[in-house]
Amino acid sequence: MSNSLLSLKDVHANIHQYNILHGVNLEVPKGEVTMLLGRNGAGKTTTLRTIMGLWQAHAGTIELAGMDVTRQPTAQIAKQGVGYVPEDMGIFSDLTVEENMRLAAVSAPLSQERMDRIFLAFPPLKTFWHSAAGNLSGGQKQMLSIARAMAEERQLYLIDEPTKGLAPAIINTMAAALSELKAKGATILMVEQNFEVAKYLGDHCAVMEDGKIIWTGPMNELAQDNELQERLMGLNMEAS
Amino acid sequence: MSTAPQHNPTLGQASLKDRFAPYIPIALVPLLMLVGMVAIQAPSSWMTLTVSGLAMGMMIFIMASGLTLVFGLMDVINFGHGAFVSVGAFIGISILLSLGALTGAPSLFLNILAILAAIVGAMIGAGALGWAFERVIVKPVYGAHLKQILVTMGGMIVVEQLILVLWGPDEIFINRPEALKGAFIFLGAAVEKYRLLAVVFGLGIFFAMRWVLRHTKIGLIVRAGVENGEMVKALGYPLRLVFISIFIAGSALAGLGGVMWGLYQEVITAHMGGNLMVLVFIVVIIGGLGSVEGCFIGALLVGLLQNYVGFLDPKLALVSNIGLMVLILMWRPQGMVPVVRAK
Numbered sequence: 136m137s138n139s140l141l142s143l144k145d146v147h148a149n150i151h152q153y154n155i156l157h158g159v160n161l162e163v164p165k166g167e168v169t170m171l172l173g174r175n176g177a178g179k180t181t182t183l184r185t186i187m188g189l190w191q192a193h194a195g196t197i198e199l200a201g202m203d204v205t206r207q208p209t210a211q212i213a214k215q216g217v218g219y220v221p222e223d224m225g226i227f228s229d230l231t232v233e234e235n236m237r238l239a240a241v242s243a244p245l246s247q248e249r250m251d252r253i254f255l256a257f258p259p260l261k262t263f264w265h266s267a268a269g270n271l272s273g274g275q276k277q278m279l280s281i282a283r284a285m286a287e288e289r290q291l292y293l294i295d296e297p298t299k300g301l302a303p304a305i306i307n308t309m310a311a312a313l314s315e316l317k318a319k320g321a322t323i324l325m326v327e328q329n330f331e332v333a334k335y336l337g338d339h340c341a342v343m344e345d346g347k348i349i350w351t352g353p354m355n356e357l358a359q360d361n362e363l364q365e366r367l368m369g370l371n372m373e374a375s
Numbered sequence: 376m377s378t379a380p381q382h383n384p385t386l387g388q389a390s391l392k393d394r395f396a397p398y399i400p401i402a403l404v405p406l407l408m409l410v411g412m413v414a415i416q417a418p419s420s421w422m423t424l425t426v427s428g429l430a431m432g433m434m435i436f437i438m439a440s441g442l443t444l445v446f447g448l449m450d451v452i453n454f455g456h457g458a459f460v461s462v463g464a465f466i467g468i469s470i471l472l473s474l475g476a477l478t479g480a481p482s483l484f485l486n487i488l489a490i491l492a493a494i495v496g497a498m499i500g501a502g503a504l505g506w507a508f509e510r511v512i513v514k515p516v517y518g519a520h521l522k523q524i525l526v527t528m529g530g531m532i533v534v535e536q537l538i539l540v541l542w543g544p545d546e547i548f549i550n551r552p553e554a555l556k557g558a559f560i561f562l563g564a565a566v567e568k569y570r571l572l573a574v575v576f577g578l579g580i581f582f583a584m585r586w587v588l589r590h591t592k593i594g595l596i597v598r599a600g601v602e603n604g605e606m607v608k609a610l611g612y613p614l615r616l617v618f619i620s621i622f623i624a625g626s627a628l629a630g631l632g633g634v635m636w637g638l639y640q641e642v643i644t645a646h647m648g649g650n651l652m653v654l655v656f657i658v659v660i661i662g663g664l665g666s667v668e669g670c671f672i673g674a675l676l677v678g679l680l681q682n683y684v685g686f687l688d689p690k691l692a693l694v695s696n697i698g699l700m701v702l703i704l705m706w707r708p709q710g711m712v713p714v715v716r717a718k
Contacts, residue, residue, distance in 0.1 A: 189605060189608075209529055209605075209608040209609055210614070213608070221606065225597070225606035227603060229598060229601075229602055230602075232594055238596065238599055238607075242611075252505060
């Protein structure tokens with residue numbers, strides 16, 4: 136794809152003695168949402184962490200907006216406008232919601248306009264602004280985690296399972312907020328196990344298995360093909 | 376997908392137990408003072424011992440605060456921290472000895488000026504040593520606790536031997552500056568001037584550290600880094616640079632503690648830092664690894680207990696602190712003020 140913002144070419148990564156990624160090739164188009172799907176242990180989270188520099192790719196190249204970031208330290212990748220929402224949310228429990236947000240605004244203090252936008256998407260954050268983040272519920276923590284990524288203008292969002300373990304009502308809040316982000320033209324690479332959310336948000340889709348991308352294509356193509364879903368991910372929507 | 380539902384929770388009232396829980400550790404300090412008063416009975420002796428215990432606690436806190444942050448931020452166990460205490464003491468006391476005209480004058484201003492010069496020299500020397508220590512000794516063993524213990528202890532031995540080479544094998548005795556000699560009588564108790572100065576100085580450093588940690592961006596980064604360093608990096612902060620800065624600052628504070636301890640004991644030796652490490656580690660462990668507030672409370676408890684028990688039964692002084700550590704860890708295994716760790 137010519138309008139790729141992020142491009143992974145034959146990326147290999149190890150965690151200790153385990154080979155997790157075995158040559159990942161992935162293109163993430165600018166201004167669109169790419170869903171990274173696959174069974175547990177396929178290497179989705181490792182792919183996001185490797186892009187972020189939290190685990191080092193030992194072979195292959197990762198390019199962000201045409202620049203090779205494969206060997207760059209995590210902080211430098213983040214400074215190039217990559218917002219990361221990890222699977223465990225990564226919030227700072229000892230800090231207040233306000234302090235978490237202040238910390239996320241690296242290059243400039245949070246503007247009132249941006250805060251208003253965040254409060255509109257996630258009203259509970261306003262209520263608990265001065266409370267310790269550790270006291271928030273699971274859903275509120277996830278809201279904070281995504282809000283933190285929204286604290287600055289980003290050219291790319293890496294979001295790892297934002298709806299994991301959340302109640303349906305909160306999942307809707309998340310999906311609405313991410314949909315709003317998408318409408319503003321954000322480029323998002325998102326790992327998601329909830330196929331309904333993936334269908335709702337995704338423009339493109341890449342399916343992983345055993346540390347490789349085994350299928351890429353438009354999200355609606357996969358959404359409409361039950362046989363393909365079952366073959367790629369063991370999903371059987373009719374049976375469920 | 377359906378539209379987002381309303382999700383507007385409100386703040387509730389925390390239970391009495393939850394509201395008071397954070398204050399329980401700090402309440403242990405006046406509680407220990409009360410127990411000490413009952414056990415010692417003589418109010419004047421108790422007053423003298425309490426001021427002495429608080430002064431000792433403040434000095435241990437100054438030495439231990441950097442160590443606890445270094446552990447919290449990068450999971451580094453530095454058994455060589457005592458080297459910075461010794462080097463700080465030798466540099467600071469050497470400066471004081473060379474400023475005899477200032478320390479010998481019966482002027483509090485000139486005496487304080489001399490002490491400040493000694494402190495600045497000690498902090499610069501210990502901070503520079505800390506920087507070299509991190510580069511040469513600690514950096515190659517990140518993530519390997521056993522290697523950290525071995526090489527940092529080795530590093531401390533090397534530094535102690537270098538002190539012996541540079542300053543000679545004999546211990547160095549020092550007289551406190553004129554205006555800080557002696558004691559004054561308060562409510563019938565003799566309170567040493569220097570100990571009172573140490574208490575004031577220690578409190579100043581604690582509140583300054585607390586202010587930096589709570590009200591500045593660098594403080595936020597350090598507190599967040601103690602909990603989840605990986606996420607701090609993912610937000611765009613160069614955590615390694617922050618860690619090196621904290622290591623240098625912690626080493627400089629240890630050097631400052633060394634000068635203060637030297638003036639407190641009126642004698643310095645190359646092994647003084649190593650000998651103090653037992654108390655420093657007790658303080659760091661019972662406070663909660665990575666917690667500055669916990670370190671402060673732990674240091675006060677250790678200082679007070681050491682003085683009270685030292686008065687009642689000198690043979691039990693060190694054992695009492697180990698007993699205190701056991702009791703606190705049975706109550707709160709993560710320390711009095713545990714730091715949430717994501718790792």
